[in-house]
Amino acid sequence: MNVWSIARGHRVLLLAGTILGILGSAATLAQPLAIGEMIKAVAGDRSLFVPILLAAALFVTDAALAAAHAYAIGRAGENIVFDIRHVLTARLLRSRTAAFARWEQGDVFTRMVTDTSLARICMAQALAQIVTSGFMVIGGIALMAWIDPLLLAVTLLCLGLASVVSLLLARRVRKVAVINREDTSDFGSALMRVLGAMSTVKASRAEDRETERITGFARKARRSGVRVSALSAMLTPAMNVGTQVALTVVIAWGMARVATGAMPPADLTSFMMYLFYLVSPLVMLFMSIAQFQQGRAALDRIGELAGIEQEELDPDAAPVATRGHAIAFDRVSFSYPGSEEPVLDTVSFTVPDKGLTAIVGPSGAGKTTVFQLIERFYGPGSGTVLLGGTDTATMPLEQIRGQIGYVEQDHSLMRGTIRENLTYAAPDASEKDIADALRMAHLGEVIRALPDGLETELGERGAGLSGGQKQRLAIARTLLQRPHIVLLDEATANLDSEAEDALRDTITAISGTCAVIAIAHRISTITQADQIIVLDRGGVRATGTHTELTTTDDLYQRLSRHQEVAA
Numbered sequence: 001m002n003v004w005s006i007a008r009g010h011r012v013l014l015l016a017g018t019i020l021g022i023l024g025s026a027a028t029l030a031q032p033l034a035i036g037e038m039i040k041a042v043a044g045d046r047s048l049f050v051p052i053l054l055a056a057a058l059f060v061t062d063a064a065l066a067a068a069h070a071y072a073i074g075r076a077g078e079n080i081v082f083d084i085r086h087v088l089t090a091r092l093l094r095s096r097t098a099a100f101a102r103w104e105q106g107d108v109f110t111r112m113v114t115d116t117s118l119a120r121i122c123m124a125q126a127l128a129q130i131v132t133s134g135f136m137v138i139g140g141i142a143l144m145a146w147i148d149p150l151l152l153a154v155t156l157l158c159l160g161l162a163s164v165v166s167l168l169l170a171r172r173v174r175k176v177a178v179i180n181r182e183d184t185s186d187f188g189s190a191l192m193r194v195l196g197a198m199s200t201v202k203a204s205r206a207e208d209r210e211t212e213r214i215t216g217f218a219r220k221a222r223r224s225g226v227r228v229s230a231l232s233a234m235l236t237p238a239m240n241v242g243t244q245v246a247l248t249v250v251i252a253w254g255m256a257r258v259a260t261g262a263m264p265p266a267d268l269t270s271f272m273m274y275l276f277y278l279v280s281p282l283v284m285l286f287m288s289i290a291q292f293q294q295g296r297a298a299l300d301r302i303g304e305l306a307g308i309e310q311e312e313l314d315p316d317a318a319p320v321a322t323r324g325h326a327i328a329f330d331r332v333s334f335s336y337p338g339s340e341e342p343v344l345d346t347v348s349f350t351v352p353d354k355g356l357t358a359i360v361g362p363s364g365a366g367k368t369t370v371f372q373l374i375e376r377f378y379g380p381g382s383g384t385v386l387l388g389g390t391d392t393a394t395m396p397l398e399q400i401r402g403q404i405g406y407v408e409q410d411h412s413l414m415r416g417t418i419r420e421n422l423t424y425a426a427p428d429a430s431e432k433d434i435a436d437a438l439r440m441a442h443l444g445e446v447i448r449a450l451p452d453g454l455e456t457e458l459g460e461r462g463a464g465l466s467g468g469q470k471q472r473l474a475i476a477r478t479l480l481q482r483p484h485i486v487l488l489d490e491a492t493a494n495l496d497s498e499a500e501d502a503l504r505d506t507i508t509a510i511s512g513t514c515a516v517i518a519i520a521h522r523i524s525t526i527t528q529a530d531q532i533i534v535l536d537r538g539g540v541r542a543t544g545t546h547t548e549l550t551t552t553d554d555l556y557q558r559l560s561r562h563q564e565v566a567a
């Protein structure tokens with residue numbers, strides 16, 4: 001994504017706004033001439049009607065054009081920021097899992113929210129302001145040169161000195177502002193990390209420690225923010241001093257020349273008005289240049305985020321014909337990006353179209369990783385993952401994920417109503433489908449007992465339901481997608497024995513119509529599985545039914561025994 005090409009998409013409005021600004025500036029520049037005419041009319045005892053009418057018309061036109069300019073530029077800016085946010089959001093959600101994992105969430109958040117706002121100022125306001133203020137400054141100087149080149153030379157000397165100081169200050173402001181952006185981003189990242197683990201913070205009694213740590217980042221941001229303010233605060237006074245000196249010289253020398261008759265009083269008045277009119281655009285010009293520079297730093301940060309590697313999603317690609325096992329791993333090896341350690345090592349197994357396949361093994365054996373490869377969140381380092389006999393690497397992602405329902409370890413429920421959570425992957429589900437899914441997940445009664453039923457609002461990550469209920473809700477959500485393959489990651493770890501029995505029946509029922517692969521930490525929930533794959537240190541150690549493995553595999557026996565004790 002090229003951020004500037006987004007701005008180009010709004011060039012008509014930007015150009016219109018800038019032209020309105022230039023016309024407004026022209027109306028401002030004409031005002032001293034009209035006032036000069038007024039003074040000449042008074043001195044020459046002529047009628048004041050036309051000069052007054054002209055001045056009034058210029059004032060009104062100036063005000064109207066300024067308002068139209070501000071509106072057009074503001075609107076273009078909002079359009080640009082909207083487009084950037086829209087494109088960025090889509091790119092983030094379509095990014096590769098490995099690429100996204102490298103980003104800190106707080107940093108992503110700051111870039112999405114704050115940097116895009118700065119980009120708006122840079123691409124719309126600052127640019128337009130540079131053009132209109134630049135026009136005003138050049139126009140003002142040209143008219144002053146026309147009135148009195150000598151007085152202009154003195155004025156430019158004083159203002160020039162002040163301008164050099166201002167430019168140097170503006171450059172410093174830019175540098176410090178970049179530091180401030182980074183400090184603010186660090187604060188955001190630290191805050192996001194803690195907000196995502198509130199219970200752990202409380203349970204570890206780490207509130208004070210975390211408050212102190214995050215306040216440390218806030219303090220750093222404050223320090224650089226104060227430096228930005230201090231330097232910015234000097235910009236306007238630096239220009240003011242230049243103006244005051246210039247004005248003093250112009251008045252003293254100008255009056256002397258008026259006294260000798262070398263300069264008409266009307267010209268001196270017009271010249272002084274131009275001097276006043278010049279200062280504000282000059283300051284605006286420097287401030288806009290500084291803002292533009294700040295915005296460019298933000299644009300670079302947005303550009304970096306926008307460059308995040310994308311999943312090869314091709315929604316228009318025709319689905320690839322599939323026939324064969326629901327899933328097959330053929331000598332699959334895999335390491336997570338950035339790590340040499342193989343998490344899976346030449347893993348091979350097949351999962352039939354129907355029935356329950358369980359994956360068991362010690363913690364860290366690579367069970368969840370198997371699911372990540374089936375969903376193609378990651379591609380295998382070597383070997384092939386096949387879906388319906390076809391290499392998933394050659395299939396459109398939509399086709400792969402459209403067939404699979406995934407109940408994750410942490411349920412991934414979101415803030416919103418139970419209904420919204422339930423129909424997340426199947427927004428068009430009918431009331432009957434919803435009722436069926438809830439019944440299958442043994443949630444029907446629980447939801448009926450809630451005063452607001454399906455419309456009950458859940459908190460962050462499904463807060464408001466018990467662990468077991470959340471898990472069953474995640475399962476009901478998956479069932480609504482009518483998947484061919486269901487991946488259950490520790491789907492029964494949080495259920496009491498009664499609910500677990502009921503769910504086991506549900507799993508058995510679903511596995512009659514599709515392939516269910518369950519990672520189970522409790523052997524008791526998968527004793528009826530058609531096949532059990534024992535994974536250990538990234539390799540398939542044994543495959544068989546519960547009865548077979550109980551007699552042939554000592555790791556399985558150990559897992560079984562341990563869980564009987566734990567249960």
Ligand SMILES: Nc1ncnc2c1ncn2[C@@H]1O[C@H](COP(=O)(O)OP(=O)(O)OP(=O)(O)O)[C@@H](O)[C@H]1O
Pocket residue numbers: 101336337339343361362363364365366367368369370
């Ligand atoms: N995103 C990741 N980046 C790098 N390494 C990872 C990542 N996710 C998991 N791992 C590593 O891969 C190995 C296997 O992890 P995996 O989550 O697949 O194990 P598991 O068998 O599901 O374990 P558990 O039963 O504890 O959930 C572990 O050593 C883990 O540290």
